[in-house]
Amino acid sequence: MAHFRQFAFKKFGYFDFAGDLPEQLSEHAFNSFIKVVFVKAGGYAVIDFNEYQLQQDALFFINADQYFKFSDTCIGTLLYYNRDFYCVEIHDKEVACDGILFHNVYEIPVVYMDADISAAMQQIIQDVKAELEQEESSMEEMLRILLKKIIIKSTRIWKREHQVESEEAGQEVEFSRKFSQLVEWNFTQHHTVAEYAELLHITPKALNKRISRYSNTTPNDIIKNRIVLEAKRLLVHTHLSIKEIAYKLSYDDTSYFTRLFTKQVNTSPQAFRLQYQQA
Template sequence: MAHFRQFAFKQFGYFDFYHNLPNQLAQQDYKSFVKIVFLKAGGHVVVDFQEYQLEQDALFFINAGQYYRFDTSCIGTLLYYNRDFYCVEIHDKEVACDGILFHNVYEIPVIFMEPATSDIMQGILREIKIELAQEDSGLEEMLRILLKQLIIRATRIWKHTHQVDNEDIRQEVEFSRTFSQLVEWHYTRFHTVAEYAELLHITPKALNKRITRYSQTTPNEVIKSRIMLEAKRLLAHTPLSVKEIGYKLGYDDSSYFIRLFTKQAGASPQFFRQQYQQA
């Protein structure tokens, strides 16, 4: 079952899948949409080169521009919408379009659910499907309310899983999220901890201390990881040359970019591309 609605520039839709998700994704280009994918346990997923063999029902939050692959074992529902539909300023920053579940350079946002929680989430999905079949003046706002409810519940699960249970930790998570957003917005221009520290109006030492307080990952590792992720995306999914990719990521010296990539990825850009294409 599938349904799609457009409200001026705002777009929202869904489709159910049963062992045929790769074929359905091939019928339309969904890359520009934000996607929330409900998957039953047993599926196999790859998002930005990270593999998941699902032992529990799960929700994946996939931003526009991310690469993903679902195999034929997957059963569930895919919601998709553009930023105009949901990204409005009045939303609570934790559950906005740039909230905890989106633009997170630390990890791919995925929520694993116990059966009772999965039932609740599937109930929201059922309400969304019922609403999409209606012809009512309040349809757009009701869809947005249900979508926000789904994101709020998923955000609570993420916070509980990551033990965000007091004000000090919440403040540090919010700071890390701000840093994460800055990296997402500027990684093609700014490559050093000092540049991001300046944006945050603190010293590089203070930035390193705050980011590593509740994480094993340093600011420099976060920055380099985001650059390498984009480099891998471009190597795997575009015909751009290594020199063009380096330039696109802010490196005028292609030799330096090749050395950086090889050190971070453990293989040269050309070898990585060949391996991925063969796989």
């Protein structure tokens, strides 16, 4: 089943899939939408070149323009919406459209669910589907409430799993989210820890300490990984030359960019592109 609704500039829709997700995605341009994907156990997912084996039912939270793929054995439901639909007067930063699940410096957000939690989430998704069958004047707001329920419940699960329940830990996660946003907005122009420390009004040393507190990664790793991720996307999904990709990422010296990519990925940009073309 599939449904789509548009409320002025606000868009929301869903479709069920059962091994035919690639075909359904190819029928429409979904890249610009934020996506919440419920998928049953079995098969695997690839999100931005990272593979996840699905041994439990799971929810994936995928940003606009983020590369993703699900194996042809996957069964589930894909909800999709634009920023205008959900980013309206949301005061709780944790569950906003730029919240923990969508801008997270530590990992791609996925929530694995036991049977009870999965059943509860599936019921909310069923409520979404039922609401889309109605012609009520309050449909838009009800859909937003149901979507927020999914995001709130998932955020709580993520925080429990990552032991983010104390006030201090919550403050650190909020700080990491803010840093994550800055990297997402500025990675094509700002490449150094010092530049982001200045934006956050702290020293580079303090930034390193705060980001490393809950992870083995460093701010420099996060910045470089985001740059390299964008390079991978451009190498695989466009025909831009290596020089053009370097320039797009604000590297005037193509050789320096190539060395950076090779160091991070253990293969050159051209070899990486050829690997995916052959696959």
